[in-house]
Amino acid sequence: MLDPFTILLVDDFSLDVELIRAALSRCKHKPGLRVSPDGESALAYLHKQPPHASAATPDLVLLDLHLPGRDGFAVLQEIKNDPGLAHIPVIMLTSSEDDGDVERAYDLQVNGYIVKPVIARQFMESICSITEFWMKTARLPSRVGR
Amino acid sequence: MPKTLRSKNIDILLVEDNPGDVRLTREALKEGKVLNTLYVAIDGVDALEFLNKQGRYADVPRPDIILLDLNLPRKDGRELLADIKNNPDLRKIPVVILTTSKAEEDILKSYDLHANCYITKPVDLDQFLDVVKSIENFWFSIVKLPSGGQQ
Numbered sequence: 001m002l003d004p005f006t007i008l009l010v011d012d013f014s015l016d017v018e019l020i021r022a023a024l025s026r027c028k029h030k031p032g033l034r035v036s037p038d039g040e041s042a043l044a045y046l047h048k049q050p051p052h053a054s055a056a057t058p059d060l061v062l063l064d065l066h067l068p069g070r071d072g073f074a075v076l077q078e079i080k081n082d083p084g085l086a087h088i089p090v091i092m093l094t095s096s097e098d099d100g101d102v103e104r105a106y107d108l109q110v111n112g113y114i115v116k117p118v119i120a121r122q123f124m125e126s127i128c129s130i131t132e133f134w135m136k137t138a139r140l141p142s143r144v145g146r
Numbered sequence: 147m148p149k150t151l152r153s154k155n156i157d158i159l160l161v162e163d164n165p166g167d168v169r170l171t172r173e174a175l176k177e178g179k180v181l182n183t184l185y186v187a188i189d190g191v192d193a194l195e196f197l198n199k200q201g202r203y204a205d206v207p208r209p210d211i212i213l214l215d216l217n218l219p220r221k222d223g224r225e226l227l228a229d230i231k232n233n234p235d236l237r238k239i240p241v242v243i244l245t246t247s248k249a250e251e252d253i254l255k256s257y258d259l260h261a262n263c264y265i266t267k268p269v270d271l272d273q274f275l276d277v278v279k280s281i282e283n284f285w286f287s288i289v290k291l292p293s294g295g296q297q
Contacts, residue, residue, distance in 0.1 A: 087257035
């Protein structure tokens with residue numbers, strides 16, 4: 001049996017975190033969720049630093065752009081330049097519609113860039129669409145026994 | 147008003163040597179909700195000429211997204227993926243691997259080479275059409291693609 005599908009959400013805005021939690025509990029396919037409120041703690045988790053020594057590598061990372069301390073770009077860059085982490089799909093999930101941010105994220109090899117819909121219901125629907133796509137349509141590196 | 151949906155036409159480059167799969171993909175995309183133009187390259191060399199606007203491709207647009215088969219004549223998809231993602235001018239273009247290969251090595255290597263996602267083509271016709279719809283829904287509606295940034 002494979003471990004349950006797990007998403008690492010890196011987001012410090014608690015309302016969005018709660019909306020995503022609520023959305024995931026209503027989606028057809030329900031992944032596990034781990035939340036890191038900033039980039040440092042997300043990277044510590046991914047690198048399995050104490051107290052995360054036994055942490056499972058997430059199947060998918062949802063990464064906000066504006067974070068306290070190191071921002072989403074810095075976190076993305078560190079993941080994609082680390083041969084041990086580069087294969088993990090990272091989706092930027094942010095309120096920024098700025099073309100410069102979009103270009104920069106793709107240049108740093110983000111797997112996809114998604115603007116958070118302002119309307120809560122649409123936001124929650126998009127969360128289910130994201131998980132459905134990555135759980136059901138895409139083949140993930142984490143599911144091939146790495 | 148937030149621009150959550152693109153009204154712009156989406157230019158897709160499909161790199162695929164199997165005419166049957168090209169035709170199926172074309173038909174499935176035509177039925178979709180998102181306005182798109184499908185360009186087809188039949189192997190990796192042809193695709194690079196398209197992306198670099200060489201020869202007969204002088205006037206083509208930069209694609210918004212690339213759908214890439216792995217097993218191709220002349221230059222295969224793995225090599226082409228590495229070429230695209232190592233090229234500072236092309237690396238921003240999202241590349242969706244769409245292949246019959248289920249080999250673990252291909253999945254891992256594609257993500258290591260920064261493929262944006264990897265999808266196995268179902269053999270079943272209805273399932274194939276569902277996959278194209280699912281690509282359309284995720285990549286053309288939910289995701290914000292880079293604007294193309296013609297330099």
